[in-house]
Amino acid sequence: MLIKNNYNFDRQHIWHPYSSIKKPFPCYQVIKAKGCKLKLNNGKTLIDGMSSWLSAIHGYNHPRLNLAIKKQIKKMSHVMFGGLTHISAISLCRKLIEITPLPLECIFLCDSGSVSIEVSMKMALQYWLGRKENRQKFLALQYSYHGDTFAAMSVCDPKNSMHNLWKGYLTENYFAEAPKCGFYENWSIKDFDDFAYLIEKHHKKLAAVIIEPIVQGAGGMRIYNPKYLQLVREYCNLYDVLLIVDEIATGFGRTGKLFAFEYSDIEPDILCLGKALTGGTMTLAATITTREIADTISNSYANCFMHGPTFMGNPMACAVAVENLNILQNNDWVHQVGNIEKQLFKFLLPLKNSQQVSDIRILGAIGVVETNRSIDIAAIQNFFVRQGVWIRPFGKLIYLVPPYIIKEHELKKLIESIFLAIEYPLNFL
Numbered sequence: 001m002l003i004k005n006n007y008n009f010d011r012q013h014i015w016h017p018y019s020s021i022k023k024p025f026p027c028y029q030v031i032k033a034k035g036c037k038l039k040l041n042n043g044k045t046l047i048d049g050m051s052s053w054l055s056a057i058h059g060y061n062h063p064r065l066n067l068a069i070k071k072q073i074k075k076m077s078h079v080m081f082g083g084l085t086h087i088s089a090i091s092l093c094r095k096l097i098e099i100t101p102l103p104l105e106c107i108f109l110c111d112s113g114s115v116s117i118e119v120s121m122k123m124a125l126q127y128w129l130g131r132k133e134n135r136q137k138f139l140a141l142q143y144s145y146h147g148d149t150f151a152a153m154s155v156c157d158p159k160n161s162m163h164n165l166w167k168g169y170l171t172e173n174y175f176a177e178a179p180k181c182g183f184y185e186n187w188s189i190k191d192f193d194d195f196a197y198l199i200e201k202h203h204k205k206l207a208a209v210i211i212e213p214i215v216q217g218a219g220g221m222r223i224y225n226p227k228y229l230q231l232v233r234e235y236c237n238l239y240d241v242l243l244i245v246d247e248i249a250t251g252f253g254r255t256g257k258l259f260a261f262e263y264s265d266i267e268p269d270i271l272c273l274g275k276a277l278t279g280g281t282m283t284l285a286a287t288i289t290t291r292e293i294a295d296t297i298s299n300s301y302a303n304c305f306m307h308g309p310t311f312m313g314n315p316m317a318c319a320v321a322v323e324n325l326n327i328l329q330n331n332d333w334v335h336q337v338g339n340i341e342k343q344l345f346k347f348l349l350p351l352k353n354s355q356q357v358s359d360i361r362i363l364g365a366i367g368v369v370e371t372n373r374s375i376d377i378a379a380i381q382n383f384f385v386r387q388g389v390w391i392r393p394f395g396k397l398i399y400l401v402p403p404y405i406i407k408e409h410e411l412k413k414l415i416e417s418i419f420l421a422i423e424y425p426l427n428f429l
C-alpha cells in the first residue's frame with residue numbers, strides 16, 4: 001500500500017543526493033521558485049544562497065529562459081542527434097566556441113557534468129591510442145571533485161570519495177597534494193613540489209592531468225593560488241601530458257572571470273562545462289577540445305569518438321543554454337559578481353574573528369566559512385529555514401553561491417543568518 005502523505009512517501013521511497021532511505025535527512029517541499037526566492041508548501045519563503053548548486057545564476061523562473069523553452073517545445077522537444085542536427089545545438093556550440101579560448105573548437109554535448117568528465121577522460125585515452133602510446137593514468141589533486149560516475153570518481157579525492165569502498169573496481173590514479181597557498185597569499189614554490197615530482201615520475205603513463213581551476217568545489221571549497229594552475233600548464237607542456245580543466249562549478253562568471261582558468265592566463269586542452277550552462281533550468285554539459293586532439297582521436301579507432309548518449313544535444317536544453325548565455329552577456333555579470341564579492345568582503349569577512357571559525361574564503365560570488373567543529377547538517381538546515389534562508393552546508397563548511405541577480409538586502413540577510421547560526425551551539429555536533 002502506498003503512503004498517502006507526500007512527505008512520508010518521499011522519505012520512504014525516494015533517494016536524495018548522498019542520503020539514506022533508512023534514515024533520511026529532513027526535506028523541504030518547494031512549490032514555487034522565482035528570482036532569488038524559494039516558496040515552501042508551508043507558506044514560508046526562503047532567500048536562496050545556493051543557486052541550486054551553482055546553476056541558477058540568473059535566479060529562478062526567468063521569463064526569458066522560460067520563453068526559450070516554450071519556443072523550442074513548439075518546434076520539437078527532442079530528436080536523436082545521431083544522423084540529425086538542429087539549430088539550437090548549432091547556435092549553442094557557436095557561442096561556446098566564441099567565448100572559450102581560440103584553440104578549443106570541437107564540442108561534445110553531454111547530459112550532465114559527470115558525463116562530461118567521463119567524456120573528457122575518454123577523449124584523453126583515445127588521443128593516446130591515436131598516438132600509439134600506452135597511457136592510461138590520470139593525475140588529479142587531493143580534495144578534488146569531478147563527479148559521481150566511476151571514471152569521474154577515480155579522479156576525485158580518494159578519502160572524500162571513499163575509494164576504499166570501491167577498491168578492486170575503481171581505476172587507480174595519482175593524486176598530488178592540493179595547493180595550500182590561498183588565492184590572496186604569497187606564492188610558495190613548495191606548494192608545487194609534489195605535483196612536479198609526480199608528473200616527472202609518471203608522465204610516460206599519464207593520459208592527462210585533470211584539475212578544477214582556482215576553486216576546488218565539493219571536495220572542500222578551497223580557493224588556491226593561480227600560480228599553481230599556471231605551473232600545472234607549464235609542466236603538462238614540458239612533459240607532453242594533456243590538461244583537462246573542469247570548469248563545471250566555476251564557469252560562466254562565478255569566480256569573477258568568465259572562466260576561472262583566466263586567472264592563471266592558461267588554455268586547457270580539454271574543457272568541461274556544466275552546472276550554470278542552462279541557467280539552472282535543465283541538465284546539460286559540454287566537453288570542448290582542440291582540433292589537433294579531435295583529429296588524433298579519429299586516428300585511434302574507426303575514425304570515431306566512441307560516445308553517444310540518447311539525449312545528446314537535447315534541443316530544449318540547447319535552446320535555453322543559448323538564451324542563458326545571451327542573458328549572461330547583457331546582464332553585466334562582471335558588475336553583479338563584483339558587487340557580491342564586495343559585499344562578502346565587507347560583511348562576511350568579519351566573521352573571521354569568531355571563535356567558531358577557522359577560515360573565511362571569498363572569490364567572486366563565492367563566500368566560504370570554514371568552522372572549527374563539524375556541523376549538524378539537519379539542525380543547521382532547520383535553523384536556516386527558520387531564519388528564512390536556503391543555505392546548505394557540508395562537513396565544516398557553510399558557503400554562499402547566490403544567484404548573480406541577488407539584491408543587497410537579500411545577500412545581507414544570508415550573511416546575517418550565518419552569523420547567527422555560528423553562535424548557536426546546537427548547530428554543531
Ligand SMILES: *Cc1c(COP(=O)(O)O)cnc(C)c1O
Pocket residue numbers: 112113114115117145146147148212217218246247248249274275
Ligand atoms: C558538480 C560538479 C561535477 C559533476 O556534475 P554533475 O552535473 O553533478 O554530474 C563535476 N565537476 C565539478 C567541479 C562539479 O562541481
